[in-house]
Amino acid sequence: MNDMLKTTPDFTTEEAQALLKQHFGVDGSLQPLDSERDQNFKVNTGEGRCYILKIVNGAEPEIESDFQTALLKHAGENAGDLPVPHLQPTLSGANLAATTRRGMVHRLRLVTWVPGTPLAQSDRSDGALHSLGRMLGRFDASLKGFMHPGALRDLDWDIRNAGRSAGRLAHVADLQDRALLQRFLDRFDERVAPRLPMLRSAVIHNDANDWNVLIDEDDRDRISGIIDFGDALYAPVIAEVAIAAAYAGLDHPDPIGAAAAIANGYHAEYPLLEEEVDLLFDLIAMRLVTSVTISASRRAHTADNPYLAISERPAWALLRKLDAMNPRFATAILRKACGFETVAGAHAVASWIGENRKSLLPLLDRPAATYPAALVPYGDPTHPMTVSSADGRPHDARSVWEEHCRTTGVELGIGPWGEARTVYSGEMFVSRLIEETRRTRHLGLDLFMAAGTKVHTPLAATVASVEIEKDPLGYGCLIALRHEPDGCPPFLTLWGHLAHEAVGRLKAGDRLEAGALVGEMGAPEENGGWAPHLHLQISTDTSLAATDILGVGEERYLDVWAELFPDASTFAGIAREFYDQSGRPHEEIIRRRKELLLPNLSISYEKPIKFVRGEGVWLIDDRGRAYLDCFNNVCHIGHAHPAVVEALARQAGTLNTNTRYLHDNIVAYAERLTATMPKELAVAAFANSGSEANSLALRLMRAHTGCENAVVLDWAYHGTTQELIDLSAYKFRRKGGKGQKPHVHVAAVPDSYHAPAAWPLEEHGKRFAENVAELIAAMRGEAPGFFLAESIPSVAGQVFLPDGYLKEVYRMVREAGGVCIADEVQVGFGRVGSHWWAFETQGVVPDIVTMGKPIGDGHPLAAVVTTREIAASFDNGMEYFNTFGGNPVSCAVGLAVLDVIEGEDLRRNALDIGNHLLTAFRTMQERYEVIGDVRGLGLFLGIELVSDRRTRAPATEIARAVANGARQRGVLMGTEGPHDNVLKMRPPMIFSKRDADHLIAVLEETFGAVLAQAG
């Protein structure tokens, strides 16, 4: 290069003008331009045409001139529309001319002038840089397949030779500067150089510096051209982007953003590969390292040359900025700009957590979504809590929050991911990526509870690090865990602001099982100086050390941080509805219900709940609070069971018709349903509600017996049609009821708990049945048409029939000519665990069984199953047509429910968990006098509360207070029975031991609180 500088041509303008005329036949005025080693003139023909005449350095090897010429020719032929210089032929039609001076041959080349202003002199908007990327991409794409021996030259500016900078380090006087360069050189040697030979190479421009790139004067977001192919080279393709980015980043407030804009444009025209983008940050830095070391070495050999040093100062400034950055973050930004994941596996981690959220264990003592929660006001810069936190007065901040919790009943404060915050006032929050910018966006999830609150890992983990971070407004005790669940790329979780106790208890390498204690929320003295809370953060980049994980990030790169440090809410068990609230406010719904709907629709609870989502055993309200559903027995196998949803959607998307056409589903379902019953019950009919099923049962009964007389149990409910209300004492005896009809005969509820004390227990069945005998006798010769009863009376207060009762009653009714109908609308489908059907626990076989509620896991479906004889009686010529009953979609749903009950052995689960609950309830009974009776089978459970165990007087108010208290604590149950003093629980069949323990804990707490208040 130094030799070349000695042979720089020195023609006068007049001489050059003559040569131009002589070789190219062009007349024009010439204006000399700067050049390091050649001589360049701008030629203006005066006819609106301009050219560049280049007189090539005499020392330039012929092969290089030929290469440049071939390159320009190729570009002209393959991308004639690209705004790059295009070759003008000599008068003789050649691409180059030559002239000799002092025995040295100089080649002459004439190319078209590319108009525009150097990018270096513009404000380098994102648009312009994107446009530059595109232009370079198009240019390089046009060179695909182009090769020339001259492209294989040895240049210090070849990115592959960047390591040679080490040999020039000695020329850098400042030791700190030298150390900085050494750091980049070390990274280059270690992680870049070994990978470079594997990257794609091609002929590239290799010097898209901001003087060689021109911008459109009328549209400064557009590149108008690229010039100067003097450094073109066969090199790794990514070097093109790296070089352009290195220069675009000079004096740029956001050099990585500038590089990202270029990479994004380039990638759109010439798709980059992940492994190329992964080296981009280092290659940008190494271009600068090459530049500053070449400058330093030249300064050592020649007098100061301002052209050589033109980019030295900003290059150093940029190197310092790059040195201060975390290369992983810069690379994440560059990857994102090219449409790659910020780190490989980031999407998979987020999806895995979403898909497996149900199997994650609670991070707090109970699932986080069950606590009444509210946003912590750090998003409001003027809030006293924010102000005191930013001022370093954590105790004041804590008081503000505690007071808020006291007055509102909030138990959990949530500081959301992505929130813009002003609390981060320290020096450590100044951005290292973007000049004069602070990091303001919170990248963790904050959970505020009292100091000492224990936090557990929802997922098995290995401890990655445990340390105390001392910075003010830092993390205090900080723990990083590494998770490697099956089927998910590994990821880290960061647990900040903990109490120091964890330091002695945990160490790197320790294994934590899911649910294990991680630590306790620290007091301000230990947690970095904050109101007590946990900062929980996920990092999909597992190579980051805990203290490198960015807890607060730049707003501009929020989309990058979202992948690198995704919101930990799902991991922590916070429902998405906490953040995304939509739909009408409660008051409006209540008002519109009153205006638009029958006024006698009732609403549960004084403060009604608006549920917006159901998932398994959970119901989630419009504010994201999750309630454990122990009450609603309709969603039998859990809310929104995926198998049911899938079956429903698939069949609904295929066909839904009615029973007048042939379809497989109804037959398959009838086969499966009758297979669960005693063989006598062999004929099925389908309807849409329990009421419809019971009404149909009455039609069957009438057709078979010709009789209307009914024997029903007191306080029973069988449905909403008038004829069923007439059979439901629960309705006809209460408000708005019209009293007992003459054909209806009401037997006492065979409730052992309230049986006369004189009755021996083993005789309860027989004694209660005597009441039915009396009713039949009172019919005075008229036959009973039927006996209708729930196999476990539910509205009457979860009453378990005494042994032998149904056997006795069925015998009497049948002897008198009636049929026996079992209403299994509430209690069927394996709820009792021991059997499919609750009537089986009494050792009887009804003549007709009606089913509803749980049958479709929430889908409106109902069934009647009867004997062949009764079915034959019903077949009297009148068609049974039910528009929706037995449609293919409903039957598909019914089949899916049976599949799940059988496939997941849910009857066994109901029995096991039911027994676990009964044991716990009975233990409670020993401690709480108010619990008079505990009864249940499987997951059909009742706790009867009494104010006096001897008289068994109902404790109605306490029962109501317990149900309400449980609701306040996020557990749903009901009260039932004539005195509303029986706590009624019918949790979904998938109820787990953990769910049961949650219910037990809440009941314990609620009983404690209610009884303490009752005195």
Ligand SMILES: Cc1ncc(COP(=O)(O)O)c(C=O)c1O
């Ligand atoms: C025992 C019993 N039978 C019948 C019905 C009526 O069912 P549906 O509301 O589906 O018409 C109910 C409803 O609560 C019920 O509990």
